[in-house]
Amino acid sequence: MSETGSPPFRVILSATCYADAEAALHLAVLLARQVGAGLHGLLVSDEAILEAARHPHARAVSFSGQAVSQVTVETMRAAFRADARLFEKRLVQAARDAVLDTGFSAIGGRLMAVLAQITGARDIVVVGFRRALREGDALILVLGDRNPDSGQLSLALHLAAAAHKRLVVFATPRWEEEIVAAFRRGSGVRHNEYRPYLGTGNLLRELERMSPAALIIATGQDEALPVTALINAARCPVILTGPATEGK
Numbered sequence: 001m002s003e004t005g006s007p008p009f010r011v012i013l014s015a016t017c018y019a020d021a022e023a024a025l026h027l028a029v030l031l032a033r034q035v036g037a038g039l040h041g042l043l044v045s046d047e048a049i050l051e052a053a054r055h056p057h058a059r060a061v062s063f064s065g066q067a068v069s070q071v072t073v074e075t076m077r078a079a080f081r082a083d084a085r086l087f088e089k090r091l092v093q094a095a096r097d098a099v100l101d102t103g104f105s106a107i108g109g110r111l112m113a114v115l116a117q118i119t120g121a122r123d124i125v126v127v128g129f130r131r132a133l134r135e136g137d138a139l140i141l142v143l144g145d146r147n148p149d150s151g152q153l154s155l156a157l158h159l160a161a162a163a164h165k166r167l168v169v170f171a172t173p174r175w176e177e178e179i180v181a182a183f184r185r186g187s188g189v190r191h192n193e194y195r196p197y198l199g200t201g202n203l204l205r206e207l208e209r210m211s212p213a214a215l216i217i218a219t220g221q222d223e224a225l226p227v228t229a230l231i232n233a234a235r236c237p238v239i240l241t242g243p244a245t246e247g248k
Helices: 018-035 047-053 073-097 110-116 152-164 172-183 202-208 226-234
Strands: 010-015 038-046 059-061 067-070 102-109 124-126 138-144 166-171 193-196 213-216 238-240
Touching: 010 018, 010 110, 018 038, 018 073, 018 110, 018 124, 018 152, 038 047, 038 073, 073 102, 073 138, 073 226, 102 110, 110 202, 152 166, 152 172, 152 213, 166 172, 172 193, 202 226, 213 226, 226 238
Parallel strands: 010 038, 010 124, 038 102, 138 166, 138 213, 166 193, 213 238
Antiparallel strands: 059 067, 124 238
């Protein structure tokens, strides 16, 4: 969300496969309705996946780890095209049901690099992620040392209420009083929790022990957060509330 409080231009739901996009579609719709933005779908044909498919012994595997079929570059490109068609169809249907403006694009590249190129200053990005474990009861907001009054805390509180989840906020200790006060002023969400932000390494360890429904990252902070590492640690849909960066 912009610092001025003006609505973002788009909520961009991004993924490299339909399963990841579908897992975050409901959340993206809730977010777009909350902030009054259009909903844009982005399917990225990931170059790393295509590169791996060039290996002569490349195989697709099931969730149990069993090889199920041989993979080639052409089969993967066909799979990306099929996922793009299904993603766009579901996106248009969900946007129509929610009375949202919508758009869709399918692009080749690396997900975070593509997002860094196309994301506007007021856009909000949702990175889809299909959970392997049961969804937890909390949304997590990572503020770091960002001022809670910058808009991200209010956004997260309202989204948690709409999703019927509690909110856990990681922020530096100097903001604890303001965050707890915001919890008391809010309504519709119970058992919200403040936790001290003690640096990236500690945050990654915390996320690995949790099972969040979604992770909200306030990007554009003084300390650049490693977005890709946070996504891998949280293993859930991730919302970026500032300009997307490639991360580390």
